[in-house]
Amino acid sequence: MIYLDNAATSFPKAPSVAETVAGFLASAAANPGRSAHRMAVETERRIDDVRLRLTRLIGGDDPRRMIFTLNGTDALNIAIKGALAAEPDGAHVVATVVEHNSVARPLRALADAGRVCVTWVDCDEQGHVDPADIAAAMTDATRLVVMIHASNVTGAIQDAAAVGRVVRAHGALFCLDAAQTIGLLPIDVDAMNVDLLAFPAHKALLGPPGVGGLWVGPRCDPVMRPWREGGTGGDSSSPAQPVEWPHRLEAGTANTAGIIGLGAALKRPIEGRLAHERELRRMLMDRLEGDGRFAVVGPRDSGRCVGVVSLNVAGSDPHDVAAILDDSFDIAVRAGLHCAPGVHRRLGTFPAGTVRASFGPFNTEADVDRLAHALDQIA
Amino acid sequence: MSQGLDRYHRQMLLPGFGEDGQARLGHAKALLVGCGALGSIIADSLCRAGVGCLVIADRDVVELTNLQRQVLFDERDAAEATPKAEAARRKLSAINSQVRVDAVVDDVNHTNIERLADGCGVIVDGTDNFETRYLINDVAVKHGVPYVYGGAVGTVGMCYTILPHTPGGDAPWERIGRATPDLRDLFDQPPPPGSTPTCDTAGVLGPAVGVVAHLQAAEAIKVLLGAFEAVNPKMVHVDLWANTIRQFDVAAAYGAGDGVCSKQRRFDYLNGARGSGVTSLCGRNAVQITRPDRPAGPIDFDRIADRLRAHGDVRTSRFMLRANLTDGGEPYELTLFTDGRAIVKGTDEPATARSIYARYVGA
Numbered sequence: 001m002i003y004l005d006n007a008a009t010s011f012p013k014a015p016s017v018a019e020t021v022a023g024f025l026a027s028a029a030a031n032p033g034r035s036a037h038r039m040a041v042e043t044e045r046r047i048d049d050v051r052l053r054l055t056r057l058i059g060g061d062d063p064r065r066m067i068f069t070l071n072g073t074d075a076l077n078i079a080i081k082g083a084l085a086a087e088p089d090g091a092h093v094v095a096t097v098v099e100h101n102s103v104a105r106p107l108r109a110l111a112d113a114g115r116v117c118v119t120w121v122d123c124d125e126q127g128h129v130d131p132a133d134i135a136a137a138m139t140d141a142t143r144l145v146v147m148i149h150a151s152n153v154t155g156a157i158q159d160a161a162a163v164g165r166v167v168r169a170h171g172a173l174f175c176l177d178a179a180q181t182i183g184l185l186p187i188d189v190d191a192m193n194v195d196l197l198a199f200p201a202h203k204a205l206l207g208p209p210g211v212g213g214l215w216v217g218p219r220c221d222p223v224m225r226p227w228r229e230g231g232t233g234g235d236s237s238s239p240a241q242p243v244e245w246p247h248r249l250e251a252g253t254a255n256t257a258g259i260i261g262l263g264a265a266l267k268r269p270i271e272g273r274l275a276h277e278r279e280l281r282r283m284l285m286d287r288l289e290g291d292g293r294f295a296v297v298g299p300r301d302s303g304r305c306v307g308v309v310s311l312n313v314a315g316s317d318p319h320d321v322a323a324i325l326d327d328s329f330d331i332a333v334r335a336g337l338h339c340a341p342g343v344h345r346r347l348g349t350f351p352a353g354t355v356r357a358s359f360g361p362f363n364t365e366a367d368v369d370r371l372a373h374a375l376d377q378i379a
Numbered sequence: 380m381s382q383g384l385d386r387y388h389r390q391m392l393l394p395g396f397g398e399d400g401q402a403r404l405g406h407a408k409a410l411l412v413g414c415g416a417l418g419s420i421i422a423d424s425l426c427r428a429g430v431g432c433l434v435i436a437d438r439d440v441v442e443l444t445n446l447q448r449q450v451l452f453d454e455r456d457a458a459e460a461t462p463k464a465e466a467a468r469r470k471l472s473a474i475n476s477q478v479r480v481d482a483v484v485d486d487v488n489h490t491n492i493e494r495l496a497d498g499c500g501v502i503v504d505g506t507d508n509f510e511t512r513y514l515i516n517d518v519a520v521k522h523g524v525p526y527v528y529g530g531a532v533g534t535v536g537m538c539y540t541i542l543p544h545t546p547g548g549d550a551p552w553e554r555i556g557r558a559t560p561d562l563r564d565l566f567d568q569p570p571p572p573g574s575t576p577t578c579d580t581a582g583v584l585g586p587a588v589g590v591v592a593h594l595q596a597a598e599a600i601k602v603l604l605g606a607f608e609a610v611n612p613k614m615v616h617v618d619l620w621a622n623t624i625r626q627f628d629v630a631a632a633y634g635a636g637d638g639v640c641s642k643q644r645r646f647d648y649l650n651g652a653r654g655s656g657v658t659s660l661c662g663r664n665a666v667q668i669t670r671p672d673r674p675a676g677p678i679d680f681d682r683i684a685d686r687l688r689a690h691g692d693v694r695t696s697r698f699m700l701r702a703n704l705t706d707g708g709e710p711y712e713l714t715l716f717t718d719g720r721a722i723v724k725g726t727d728e729p730a731t732a733r734s735i736y737a738r739y740v741g742a
């Protein structure tokens with residue numbers, strides 16, 4: 001099978017992940033921070049090592065600010081709801097029309113509950129957001145700006161550093177959804193003025209499902225509230241949730257096996273991965289562009305993209321195309337809205353959506369060739 | 380004659396019945412999977428005979444084209460699109476209020492069938508698809524419950540009673556040497572999708588259904604009475620047009636094959652490994668049905684297209700078959716792919732999509 005659904009979750013995982021998870025479960029799966037026996041201490045040490053490596057990866061310095069979550073959605077919910085919990089009703093939030101439902105729906109729920117008022121900033125015809133539009137959307141009441149770093153539908157990378165500057169100058173908090181960029185793009189939370197960085201482990205980081213991360217910057221300290229309380233390591237005597245990091249946001253036993261699996265995945269360098277994906281995207285674009293049977297949605301220029309291509313075959317439902325690719329050509333892609341209806345509404349592919357091919361480090365030029373050939377037969 | 384048994388007088392006169400037998404039936408519980416043509420006749424028969432509790436499970440609603448042969452339903456049920464199980468329950472409680480009827484309006488699948496079959500002395504087949512039959516077979520063998528298989532399409536029908544082999548070998552029917560091979564002993568695999576005719580595509584003669592359903596009902600009554608020596612060990616095949624009634628001795632099938640259920644005691648359909656998958660396609664009012672494994676050969680689109688043309692526009696390509704069907708007044712678009720998967724547009728209900736698949740493709 002040719003797997004071209006890496007934007008949903010990467011496959012295969014880094015080679016050492018399965019082995020590391022199995023080894024951990026078989027020999028050392030104690031609960032970190034809860035007990036003082038040697039095995040628990042060793043587990044904690046291994047978890048903290050992953051915490052440190054993740055923190056370094058995104059340009060942070062204090063590993064305690066790296067919170068382990070269940071996935072990208074969990075990280076975004078903790079970030080968005082936590083950052084706004086202390087605000088009075090009516091706080092203003094800015095987001096964009098290209099957001100994933102894991103941002104759009106929490107904001108929608110808060111708006112429906114009368115807690116916040118949201119401005120959805122538009123993008124251009126290729127899916128890019130202009131940082132000036134973000135600046136223009138901010139008001140005195142704006143407390144939070146949430147933005148996707150790269151679209152899981154079009155692959156378009158947003159200028160997060162420019163948006164970060166605008167938001168920092170205003171004084172609001174900036175939350176970046178790095179689900180499609182972590183492990184590909186260099187991220188530096190300080191240089192980019194990011195206050196909250198949310199991401200899953202199971203995409204380009206090549207880690208297992210069931211783990212995500214949220215980096216919480218110092219500007220969040222006064223406002224950030226947990227939206228779940230409970231057992232933490234360390235001090236159990238206090239009746240209230242501890243305010244120290246990471247315990248403030250990390251109640252409950254973590255997915256230790258998954259985190260340690262992620263640690264194994266992080267040992268692979270990320271250099272070169274983005275260039276590789278882009279090259280594959282470029283190849284596919286070259287094969288499709290100018291052919292009237294195909295309509296590519298999103299940026300023409302792969303230089304501002306991750307390795308995601310969304311397309312439609314004239315006269316065909318994307319679900320049918322995906323089924324044929326799977327059935328007759330053994331190529332796995334995803335069809336539909338990809339949990340991001342806003343960008344389809346904006347780019348004219350709602351409600352049928354698109355066929356999405358998304359590349360990973362293990363894909364080759366031969367895979368692109370097979371896909372292009374298959375599409376040629378189907379169209 | 381004890382109270383309440385008067386109505387069963389003619390039946391109690393039969394040898395092997397009597398008041399004891401009748402009381403036994405009155406305490407028995409049967410599961411009927413599917414309440415279409417076969418099922419409604421079987422339900423009617425078992426209810427009139429006084430089987431204490433009938434569990435009737437069916438995912439479909441009554442449609443006008445059902446009334447030609449599905450005896451429990453009437454025009455009002457069709458007009459109101461009443462679920463078949465519920466319409467059956469209403470009719471049956473007017474026919475015999477002593478019988479408890481549990482109507483289950485749901486797809487019978489590996490997550491619920493064991494609960495539905497719990498405490499039942501027999502499972503009777505009124506289904507329209509092989510996947511469900513293999514699932515029933517798994518439950519029957521796993522829990523040692525007799526299973527009365529039946530099917531009718533065109534002018535032909537079959538009936539066969541499985542008295543399963545059990546690990547202890549001491550079920551009442553085994554003690555008198557009457558266990559029979561199960562479905563997987565006979566055919567390890569169900570026929571590939573689209574390879575067998577269905578009532579909705581090939582038509583069906585009402586009386587052919589009647590013959591099979593009554594054979595099944597008689598078998599079920601014998602099973603519930605404990606009259607295993609009277610249960611037919613052979614597979615009965617009738618053709619009401621060719622005027623043939625044949626019986627096949629299938630005893631040798633037990634022991635000949637792998638005995639996946641009967642000997643290895645592996646229940647692939649019941650543990651969910653072999654069932655078809657359903658996925659609602661978000662926001663598309665469409666459901667995708669996938670087959671657990673690729674059929675041995677490619678699906679014969681031309682043959683299926685020929686059958687479906689009577690129901691609407693059909694087009695085929697190398698990769699897919701697309702049919703626009705009208706079923707019960709509702710338009711559906713059925714797209715079938717070469718590995719047997721399908722996308723059914725026009726519903727986001729998995730049960731409806733499965734039903735369309737079973738009736739128009741055949742599974």
Ligand SMILES: Cc1ncc(COP(=O)(O)O)c(C=O)c1O
Nearest residue numbers: 071072073100102152177179200
């Ligand atoms: C852009 C984007 N944000 C958030 C998510 C949510 O991540 P997860 O599926 O790990 O919850 C995804 C992936 O599905 C995504 O592509």
